[in-house]
Amino acid sequence: MEQYPPKPEVNMMLLGMTGSGKSASGNTIIGGHKKPFKEDFSPSSVTKVCTTEIAEVNGQTITVIDTVGLSDTDVEITDAQTEIEKKLQRTNLDAFLLVIKLVEPFTNEKRKAVKWIQENFGANVLKHTIVLFTHGDALREQIEIYVSRSQSLRSVVEQSSGGYHVFNNTDEDQSQVTELLKKSESLRMKNKYSRYTEQDYAEAQKALLRKKCATGAAVGGGVGAVVGGGAAAGTAAAGGAAVAAEIGVAALIGATGGAALLAMGVATGVYFLARKYKKDNRD
Ligand SMILES: Nc1nc2c(ncn2[C@@H]2O[C@H](COP(=O)(O)OP(=O)(O)OP(=O)(O)O)[C@@H](O)[C@H]2O)c(=O)[nH]1
Ligand SMILES: [Mg+2]
Numbered sequence: 001m002e003q004y005p006p007k008p009e010v011n012m013m014l015l016g017m018t019g020s021g022k023s024a025s026g027n028t029i030i031g032g033h034k035k036p037f038k039e040d041f042s043p044s045s046v047t048k049v050c051t052t053e054i055a056e057v058n059g060q061t062i063t064v065i066d067t068v069g070l071s072d073t074d075v076e077i078t079d080a081q082t083e084i085e086k087k088l089q090r091t092n093l094d095a096f097l098l099v100i101k102l103v104e105p106f107t108n109e110k111r112k113a114v115k116w117i118q119e120n121f122g123a124n125v126l127k128h129t130i131v132l133f134t135h136g137d138a139l140r141e142q143i144e145i146y147v148s149r150s151q152s153l154r155s156v157v158e159q160s161s162g163g164y165h166v167f168n169n170t171d172e173d174q175s176q177v178t179e180l181l182k183k184s185e186s187l188r189m190k191n192k193y194s195r196y197t198e199q200d201y202a203e204a205q206k207a208l209l210r211k212k213c214a215t216g217a218a219v220g221g222g223v224g225a226v227v228g229g230g231a232a233a234g235t236a237a238a239g240g241a242a243v244a245a246e247i248g249v250a251a252l253i254g255a256t257g258g259a260a261l262l263a264m265g266v267a268t269g270v271y272f273l274a275r276k277y278k279k280d281n282r283d
Contacts, residue, residue: 013191
C-alpha cells in the first residue's frame with residue numbers, strides 16, 4: 001500500500017452493474033457542461049472501454065476512472081476485468097465508488113456483481129469503498145429507511161468503510177459532489193492516506209487462485225474417493241477382479257482431476273508472476 005506523505009489529488013474508480021449510472025455519476029463529479037463520459041439508457045453496455053478524466057473540483061485535483069459495466073449475464077471473466085486491470089496498473093486508488101441504482105430490486109445478479117468485486121479485488125477493496133446510490137430523484141423515502149429494508153443492501157453498506165452517498169444525476173447542484181468529496185476525504189484519513197494498489201489486486205488474484213485450486217483439488221479428489229468407494233462396495237458384493245480394477249481407474253481419475261486443476265492453478269500463478277516481472281522491468 002502507498003503510504004505517507006498524503007497525495008493532494010484524489011483518485012476514484014466507478015464500479016458497478018451495466019446501466020447503474022457510473023458514467024452519469026462521473027459527469028456529475030466533474031461538473032460543468034463538458035460531460036466527458038458517454039451515458040445512455042441501454043440494456044447493453046454503453047461504456048466499452050475504461051476512460052480517465054482529470055478535473056479540478058472545489059480546488060482539488062480529482063482523477064475519475066469510468067469503467068465497463070458488469071453485465072447481468074456473466075461477471076466471471078469478462079472484458080470488463082481486463083479493462084479494469086489495465087487501469088489499476090497505472091493508477092493507485094483512494095476510493096472505489098460502488099454504483100448501485102436505487103428504486104430497483106437488489107437482485108441476485110447485482111449481489112453477484114458485488115461479490116465479484118469483493119473476490120477479485122480482495123478484502124482491501126472494502127477499506128476504500130463508498131457505495132454511491134444513483135437515481136436519488138426517484139427516492140420517495142429517507143435513504144436510511146430504504147437501505148434498512150434490504151438485508152443484502154445493508155450488508156454491502158456496512159462492509160464498505162466509506163459508507164454511502166446518494167446522487168441525483170439529473171440535478172446540477174454541486175453540493176452533492178462537495179458532500180461526496182467530504183466523505184472521500186474522511187475515508188482517506190481513515191486509511192491514513194494509503195491507496196489501493198496493483199499489488200493489492202495481485203494479492204487478491206493469488207488468493208482467488210488458491211481458493212479455486214483448493215476447491216478444484218477437493219472436488220477432483222472427492223469425486224475420485226466417492227467413485228472409488230462405490231466401486232469398493234461393489235467389489236465386496238461381486239467379489240470380481242474386474243470391479244477391483246475399476247477402483248484403480250476411479251481413484252486415478254480423482255487424483256488426476258485434482259492434480260490437473262492444481263497444475264492449472266500453478267500455471268496461472270506463473271503467468272501472473274511473469275506479467276509482474278515484465279512490468280517491474282519495463283522503463
Ligand atoms: N433520472 C435519473 N437518471 C439517471 C441517473 N443516473 C443515471 N441516469 C440515467 O441512467 C442511464 C444509464 O446511465 P449511465 O451513466 O450511462 O450508466 P452506466 O453505468 O455508465 O452504464 P454502462 O456504461 O452501460 O455500464 C442514462 O440514461 C442516465 O442518464 C439519476 O440519478 N437519475
Ligand atoms: Mg457507462
